[in-house]
């Protein structure tokens with residue numbers, strides 16, 4: 001698969017490594033996002049890249065010495081009793097600046113708890129002649145090592161880079177898809193390039209699902225557990241919470257009831273899952289994010305959302321190799337699943353972007369009770385709602401992931417609902433349809449998959 005995106009990240013890393021003084025760069029982020037690949041692309045043959053494992057520290061130093069010997073001959077002929085002597089020996093041999101990258105740095109710290117203090121000492125002495133890049137997948141540990149104010153390396157990094165998932169337009173480029181298929185595939189694999197590679201090796205999305213996720217031998221069959229191993233203590237509880245949310249328990253009270261625990265016990269694990277990027281809080285437009293009553297918890301990561309909706313409830317069928325019930329579940333709900341992801345992509349596309357000549361702030365959903373023409377209460381919902389930065393316009397959007405719609409009818413209904421909103425009079429209402437296909441009647445206010453891909457570039 002061709003390498004895509006990461007232009008800004010690569011530039012930032014290159015820049016940090018080319019500064020006048022040697023730099024300490026920290027890179028972290030969820031597994032399989034492409035941290036190692038990005039670093040290796042930026043490093044040259046004069047640099048050293050070392051991938052740590054969980055073996056004991058003397059063994060790791062022996063392995064690292066071997067890699068360093070590729071640029072400093074015979075470096076591995078000596079034995080280094082501790083990390084400090086090894087880093088100082090590298091400094092002694094350095095005549096021109098190079099970069100030493102320690103990938104999976106948290107594994108080294110697991111074996112040698114003194115390592116952060118050793119590095120702190122070396123960095124504080126300002127004598128290091130080489131750059132250090134420290135990389136890791138455990139977001140928890142990387143946070144604890146560099147961003148916690150009590151940690152020895154706190155404030156020592158010249159650059160801290162948290163790698164994010166790759167955005168929608170690049171899956172289209174990597175897998176040569178049309179916009180509609182890019183959205184469908186992104187709904188399953190999200191922005192993780194390793195998953196895109198697994199998909200690329202299969203003839204169709206369906207084939208890739210059955211081979212990689214919906215099979216006990218699939219590479220991704222246990223993937224969430226592997227991801228949690230990096231960062232959460234209680235994997236069973238975490239997985240249980242994700243399952244409940246993935247199958248429709250979205251309010252704190254519902255999740256707590258299903259877990260049979262008081263809601264207060266769940267605030268920490270939920271916050272943790274939000275920090276890790278696996279969950280998000282959905283709050284209606286105009287409501288404070290901290291409003292717990294109005295908040296809905298949703299799975300933020302597309303791959304996880306697919307997994308907890310389609311894999312976990314069907315685990316016993318998958319274990320027995322029974323395809324039929326899973327095929328039925330996919331036939332009945334996959335399209336609806338993609339449509340939820342489509343809504344989210346539409347909101348992301350609008351946020352901070354220029355839509356029909358107007359720039360909008362953060363787009364959210366809106367749901368609530370309004371009073372209709374007959375003064376009767378009515379429950380209404382908007383898939384997308386955003387206020388223009390100049391506060392003059394309110395974009396209200398309806399998303400559909402179905403075959404061709406009647407645009408006039410959808411727009412009229414959107415306007416009818418919007419005009420009942422108590423805050424409608426403060427704005428000029430801008431109705432927008434976000435549709436899978438162009439509407440039967442060309443209403444002119446439709447945004448299609450190719451437009452969303454373009455907006456997300």
Ligand SMILES: Nc1ncnc2c1ncn2[C@@H]1O[C@H](COP(=O)(O)OP(=O)(O)OP(=O)(O)O)[C@@H](O)[C@H]1O
Nearest residue numbers: 002003004006031032033034035036037137193194
């Ligand atoms: N920007 C990219 N474009 C295309 N493919 C990529 C990109 N980045 C990474 N990949 C591919 O994705 C896979 C995972 O990348 P990589 O091993 O670098 O991730 P990582 O974040 O270091 O993962 P881990 O923490 O699991 O080691 C690799 O096989 C790589 O080829």
